[in-house]
Amino acid sequence: MDVRYSTSPAEARGYDTAQLRRHYLVEDVFVPGAVRLTYSHEDRVVLGGAMPGPVPLRLQADDALRTDHFCERRELAAFCVGGRGAVTVDGTPYTLSRGDLLYVGRGAAEITFASVEGAEPARIYLASAPAHRALPTTLVRGQDVAPVDLGTPESANARTLRRYIDGTHVRSCQLMMGWTQLAPGSVWNTMPAHTHARRTECYFYFDLEPDARLVHLLGEPGETRHVIVRNEQAVISPSWSIHSGAATGSYSFLWFMAGENYRFDDMDHVAMADLR
Ligand SMILES: O=C(O)C(=O)C[C@H](O)C(=O)CO
Numbered sequence: 001m002d003v004r005y006s007t008s009p010a011e012a013r014g015y016d017t018a019q020l021r022r023h024y025l026v027e028d029v030f031v032p033g034a035v036r037l038t039y040s041h042e043d044r045v046v047l048g049g050a051m052p053g054p055v056p057l058r059l060q061a062d063d064a065l066r067t068d069h070f071c072e073r074r075e076l077a078a079f080c081v082g083g084r085g086a087v088t089v090d091g092t093p094y095t096l097s098r099g100d101l102l103y104v105g106r107g108a109a110e111i112t113f114a115s116v117e118g119a120e121p122a123r124i125y126l127a128s129a130p131a132h133r134a135l136p137t138t139l140v141r142g143q144d145v146a147p148v149d150l151g152t153p154e155s156a157n158a159r160t161l162r163r164y165i166d167g168t169h170v171r172s173c174q175l176m177m178g179w180t181q182l183a184p185g186s187v188w189n190t191m192p193a194h195t196h197a198r199r200t201e202c203y204f205y206f207d208l209e210p211d212a213r214l215v216h217l218l219g220e221p222g223e224t225r226h227v228i229v230r231n232e233q234a235v236i237s238p239s240w241s242i243h244s245g246a247a248t249g250s251y252s253f254l255w256f257m258a259g260e261n262y263r264f265d266d267m268d269h270v271a272m273a274d275l276r
């Protein structure tokens with residue numbers, strides 16, 4: 001497990017490109033035949049990916065957690081980004097197609113990932129946070145999540161947001177998660193920008209063409225920095241950081257949050273005039 005320490009706004013002001021990337025960018029989310037995880041000390045979230053080949057992959061606890069099982073004291077969301085996957089939780093299999101999400105409650109002991117035979121290998125994005133109680137493992141089909149349209153083509157930020165985990169379809173302790181898809185021709189997400197001092201948020205960008213790049217903005221509103229992101233990479237945003245981006249082509253992203261409070265819309269909005 002790749003471990004990332006928390007960072008402060010004062011430190012981030014002095015980071016060069018390599019330091020910004022080392023602290024905030026997660027480059028290799030999907031590695032064939034592996035589960036790759038990053039543990040962040042920001043709200044103790046874990047993010048990563050599983051890309052099972054013919055052999056099922058087991059989700060291990062890792063020394064960073066010092067528990068017997070990964071979900072012994074945490075909850076997990078597994079979102080199918082591509083292919084068809086089977087996630088088995090304590091003997092119960094759930095089949096996921098692109099756009100489906102499985103929430104796994106605290107206490108699940110044995111979690112494995114497999115690709116469905118004959119289908120394209122599954123790419124399953126993983127997001128996790130500490131949990132104070134056990135809530136039911138729940139499968140959410142993408143088609144059952146209501147879309148909300150945001151932005152306008154004139155502002156190049158027309159996009160559709162789907163909230164998968166916000167207390168409606170799934171009860172969770174801390175995790176809030178969703179999928180935002182940019183409309184053709186629109187490139188900006190989350191602008192005007194916001195922070196939420198109460199929570200860490202991570203973005204996982206996908207559906208970019210191989211040569212396309214996304215400029216992800218982070219940092220305090222008055223001291224922004226950027227990282228250049230390619231397809232299927234993730235960015236960790238500490239609670240004091242904006243999280244916004246524009247790409248050279250169309251894309252999608254998964255966002256998840258964990259920390260204090262459980263209200264999607266308790267953002268601290270940033271006026272355009274305050275961005276630097
Ligand atoms: O497109 C957007 O705007 C988003 O998806 C915003 C995220 O959901 C977010 O930052 C929630 O705090």
Ligand SMILES: [Zn+2]
Nearest residue numbers: 194196201243
């Ligand atoms: Zn946010």
